[in-house]
Amino acid sequence: MSKSIKLKKGFNINLAGKAALQTSTEIVPDTYALKPTDFAGMIRPKVIVKEGDNVKAGTPILFDKKAEGIMYSSPVSGEVVEIKRGEKRKLLEVKILADKQIEYESYNSYSISDIENLDVETAKKQMLNSGVWPNIIQRPYAIVANPEDTPKSIFISGFDSHPLAPDYAYLFKDQDKYFQAGVEILKKFTKGLIHVNLDGNAEVPSIFSQAKDIQINKFFGKHPAGNVGVQIHHIDPINTGEIVWTLNPFGVIQIGKLFLEGKYDSSKLVAIAGSEIKEPKYYSVYGGASLEKIINSQLKQNHVRVISGNVLTGVSVGKKGYLGFYDHMVTIIPEGDQQRFVLTDGWFSITKKRLSFHRAFGLLSFLNNGKEEYVLDTNMNGQKRAFVMTGAFEKVVPMDILPTHLLKAIMAEDFDEMEALGIYEVAEEDLALCEYIDVSKHDVQSIVRKGINLMREG
Amino acid sequence: MKFIQDFLHKVRPNFEKGGKYEKFFYIYEAHETLFFTPADTTKSQGGVQVRDAIDLKRMMMTVILAMVPCLLFGIWNVGHQHFLATGEGGAFLDKIIFGAWYVLPVVVVSYATGLTIEFTFATIRRHEVNEGFLVTGMLIPLIMPPNIPLWQVALATAFAVILAKEVFGGTGMNILNVAMTARAFLYFAYPTDISGEVWTVLDGVATVEGYSGATALAIAASTQAGSVGDAFTSNWNADMFSYSSLFIGTVPGSIGETSTLACLIGAAILIFSGIGSARIILTVFFGAYLMGLIFNLAGANPFMDMPAHYHWVMGGLAFGAVFMATDPVSGTHTDTGKWIYGLLIGMLTVLIRVFNPAYPEGIMLAVLLMNVFAPLIDYYVVQSNKKRRLSRATV
Numbered sequence: 001m002s003k004s005i006k007l008k009k010g011f012n013i014n015l016a017g018k019a020a021l022q023t024s025t026e027i028v029p030d031t032y033a034l035k036p037t038d039f040a041g042m043i044r045p046k047v048i049v050k051e052g053d054n055v056k057a058g059t060p061i062l063f064d065k066k067a068e069g070i071m072y073s074s075p076v077s078g079e080v081v082e083i084k085r086g087e088k089r090k091l092l093e094v095k096i097l098a099d100k101q102i103e104y105e106s107y108n109s110y111s112i113s114d115i116e117n118l119d120v121e122t123a124k125k126q127m128l129n130s131g132v133w134p135n136i137i138q139r140p141y142a143i144v145a146n147p148e149d150t151p152k153s154i155f156i157s158g159f160d161s162h163p164l165a166p167d168y169a170y171l172f173k174d175q176d177k178y179f180q181a182g183v184e185i186l187k188k189f190t191k192g193l194i195h196v197n198l199d200g201n202a203e204v205p206s207i208f209s210q211a212k213d214i215q216i217n218k219f220f221g222k223h224p225a226g227n228v229g230v231q232i233h234h235i236d237p238i239n240t241g242e243i244v245w246t247l248n249p250f251g252v253i254q255i256g257k258l259f260l261e262g263k264y265d266s267s268k269l270v271a272i273a274g275s276e277i278k279e280p281k282y283y284s285v286y287g288g289a290s291l292e293k294i295i296n297s298q299l300k301q302n303h304v305r306v307i308s309g310n311v312l313t314g315v316s317v318g319k320k321g322y323l324g325f326y327d328h329m330v331t332i333i334p335e336g337d338q339q340r341f342v343l344t345d346g347w348f349s350i351t352k353k354r355l356s357f358h359r360a361f362g363l364l365s366f367l368n369n370g371k372e373e374y375v376l377d378t379n380m381n382g383q384k385r386a387f388v389m390t391g392a393f394e395k396v397v398p399m400d401i402l403p404t405h406l407l408k409a410i411m412a413e414d415f416d417e418m419e420a421l422g423i424y425e426v427a428e429e430d431l432a433l434c435e436y437i438d439v440s441k442h443d444v445q446s447i448v449r450k451g452i453n454l455m456r457e458g
Numbered sequence: 459m460k461f462i463q464d465f466l467h468k469v470r471p472n473f474e475k476g477g478k479y480e481k482f483f484y485i486y487e488a489h490e491t492l493f494f495t496p497a498d499t500t501k502s503q504g505g506v507q508v509r510d511a512i513d514l515k516r517m518m519m520t521v522i523l524a525m526v527p528c529l530l531f532g533i534w535n536v537g538h539q540h541f542l543a544t545g546e547g548g549a550f551l552d553k554i555i556f557g558a559w560y561v562l563p564v565v566v567v568s569y570a571t572g573l574t575i576e577f578t579f580a581t582i583r584r585h586e587v588n589e590g591f592l593v594t595g596m597l598i599p600l601i602m603p604p605n606i607p608l609w610q611v612a613l614a615t616a617f618a619v620i621l622a623k624e625v626f627g628g629t630g631m632n633i634l635n636v637a638m639t640a641r642a643f644l645y646f647a648y649p650t651d652i653s654g655e656v657w658t659v660l661d662g663v664a665t666v667e668g669y670s671g672a673t674a675l676a677i678a679a680s681t682q683a684g685s686v687g688d689a690f691t692s693n694w695n696a697d698m699f700s701y702s703s704l705f706i707g708t709v710p711g712s713i714g715e716t717s718t719l720a721c722l723i724g725a726a727i728l729i730f731s732g733i734g735s736a737r738i739i740l741t742v743f744f745g746a747y748l749m750g751l752i753f754n755l756a757g758a759n760p761f762m763d764m765p766a767h768y769h770w771v772m773g774g775l776a777f778g779a780v781f782m783a784t785d786p787v788s789g790t791h792t793d794t795g796k797w798i799y800g801l802l803i804g805m806l807t808v809l810i811r812v813f814n815p816a817y818p819e820g821i822m823l824a825v826l827l828m829n830v831f832a833p834l835i836d837y838y839v840v841q842s843n844k845k846r847r848l849s850r851a852t853v
Contacts, residue, residue, distance in 0.1 A: 013508070037503075239851035305499075307507050316502035333508065339494040341459045346495040347515040354511035359731045361520040363511055378499040382513020383491065385588060386630025389517065390786040391735060394793055400847075404791060405840055420844040428504075435506045439517050440630075446504050 007221030041143025058105035058264030073131025075266035109262030135251025142427035153192030161226030169205035181256030336379025410451030590629030597637035600714025657710035742779035745804020778821035
């Protein structure tokens with residue numbers, strides 16, 4: 001049965017520079033990169049192409065030695081121009097110089113009725129070989145799903161509540177038939193339901209309202225209402241030993257396209273947003289696109305941080321960086337590497353301009369109405385301290401989980417305690433707001449990932 | 459502003475690695491960050507890219523501001539009590555000056571002693587100086603009698619900071635409330651200086667006829683027959699212990715604790731800013747009232763018969779509820795635990811007041827006792843969260 005869930009806890013960070021609903025196709029990036037670092041659970045990536053090789057869109061170019069069979073493919077056709085490695089020869093990026101006209105590796109295509117009759121093993125094989133499989137993320141651990149598992153249900157978050165998040169109705173316009181085909185494929189993998197969770201306060205995008213064989217649930221509330229982890233917790237929580245798969249709607253569409261048209265298509269819309277961009281809007285690109293050409297003419301100033309993703313969970317990639325595998329947005333904000341004088345903008349200043357979840361002395365942002373847009377920079381706004389404040393994390397985690405105690409259990413490396421307190425139900429992104437609001441400036445997300453890794457190894 | 463920055467940049471190399479005063483880097487740093495929030499930025503990956511505007515300095519400053527009404531009222535009241543007792547009659551300004559003369563040295567000694575110890579430990583342990591003492595250093599003077607010898611303030615502060623905090627690892631690690639420990643230390647080490655006729659500064663001046671320096675709690679505890687209310691009105695100053703005087707705080711007592719009104723202003727600041735727990739503050743008051751009602755039912759002596767709402771305005775209950783029980787480190791950490799913790803502090807306070815004539819003020823021992831039990835309360839709250847998760851699996 002469709003559920004409607006109201007969440008009271010959470011916090012919206014309303015940043016300046018939201019992308020306008022228009023798409024630019026004028027700028028076409030030349031190079032593209034596949035970055036093993038985009039995949040949280042990847043342990044030993046191995047490249048199977050060499051510099052100078054020619055590849056097509058959908059040609060496998062690397063895999064994880066610890067999870068053989070799952071291929072990661074080239075987003076475009078062209079020449080492998082660089083295999084970039086870091087310390088200890090850690091694989092960082094495989095760069096591809098794109099052809100003018102993209103050629104696609106050909107996979108089997110099916111009609112809609114064929115897809116219904118397709119058996120799960122054939123479907124799985126095509127998904128694994130073509131590079132669409134990494135779209136499936138499993139919980140617990142928030143890593144690429146193990147093809148051997150059978151999930152109890154599949155979750156798709158139909159909206160993004162992060163700061164400056166792209167509008168899914170715009171992002172996935174006219175992709176209805178691919179989405180439906182993707183759902184039909186995914187249905188084969190689980191006996192449970194495929195849940196699509198939507199923002200209760202927004203109009204239902206047609207891509208979801210027309211779809212069959214899915215369970216639509218509505219969520220009302222502030223961020224992190226759009227996080228799939230929060231949604232799972234309220235609809236079909238994960239207990240010890242259970243597995244749930246999650247996908248972004250883009251992944252479902254990509255899978256659908258693979259089976260309907262027989263190609264791995266990484267083309268997507270990406271929102272280029274943030275206070276330091278002149279005209280924030282959408283761009284039509286392929287996955288892993290180089291951001292250099294797109295943002296170069298758009299920067300208001302040069303001392304900026306370019307983040308692939310959003311400000312809570314994204315990665316700083318630099319002005320010459322590449323779009324992350326799972327990202328549909330790039331955020332550009334000012335760097336904050338300046339000292340702040342105590343009275344004018346430091347810890348004793350009185351201001352409405354600097355956003356705070358708290359209402360401590362001088363931080364008057366709560367007086368602004370909810371529509372106020374903020375320009376936030378990357379300054380830490382203070383130094384790391386021991387945990388002192390209590391009761392704050394609990395206000396931004398809309399789950400029956402005790403975040404402070406879970407974090408302490410991870411720091412103490414207490415496995416039983418971590419499990420009992422719900423480590424299987426969370427990913428970094430679900431506690432990202434705790435890190436944002438933390439008075440003592442702890443690295444909450446790193447702690448969560450450390451805990452997840454400990455549980456995987458343990 | 460620019461010249462401070464320039465000066466700091468000029469002297470900084472002396473404190474950095476290889477500098478002349480390398481050992482004292484964290485002391486330098488504490489001062490630099492007092493003026494300038496560092497230029498540190500967020501990590502490039504694996505964490506948030508932006509951070510909330512709050513930091514611990516600002517949070518502690520908010521708590522100190524919440525204490526200012528108590529401090530200012532306390533300064534005036536020390537003067538007021540003096541002029542009442544001596545019958546001299548003083549103008550508003552005279553009372554302030556007299557009060558400040560006695561109160562400010564206590565504040566200075568408390569901060570000087572505590573910060574010296576904090577700096578010493580930061581230097582030895584090579585860690586940043588934590589802002590926690592900025593609050594403790596103000597709390598300690600406010601719970602001292604105005605007549606307290608300054609050397610005792612220094613001794614109590616040193617005892618509390620070292621034995622209640624630093625031996626456990628510093629701010630954030632302590633089990634007991636540091637300020638309450640300081641007071642408890644004096645209470646047991648130098649009982650004559652912190653009980654009896656110490657609540658009014660007489661300064662050698664002769665008192666008015668019939669004068670007594672007893673506090674409301676002392677009178678209530680020593681009333682043998684009749685009602686506590688009658689005992690209050692038959693005091694040397696008949697209006698002294700009326701409910702409104704007790705609420706406003708024009709009574710003898712520790713420097714900052716007499717005014718329930720000032721404490722409530724502080725409570726409003728703490729609750730509104732989200733820094734003090736409303737759960738704890740409300741349940742302490744509720745618990746005290748509840749226990750008062752229970753004693754009313756028993757009614758074995760005049761103190762038990764005293765209307766329960768008098769407990770709210772007598773002694774240090776309000777100050778303790780607002781500023782001591784809400785200490786986030788030594789109190790309970792879970793939201794559910796805070797209800798239980800506050801309720802028990804309130805009940806225990808009244809229990810100790812009424813039953814134990816040796817300790818007329820119960821809040822100090824109630825807070826310290828519940829500090830010890832806070833982890834136990836949290837333990838059961840956390841267990842129930844775990845049980846919910848387990849039971850979900852079997853449904």
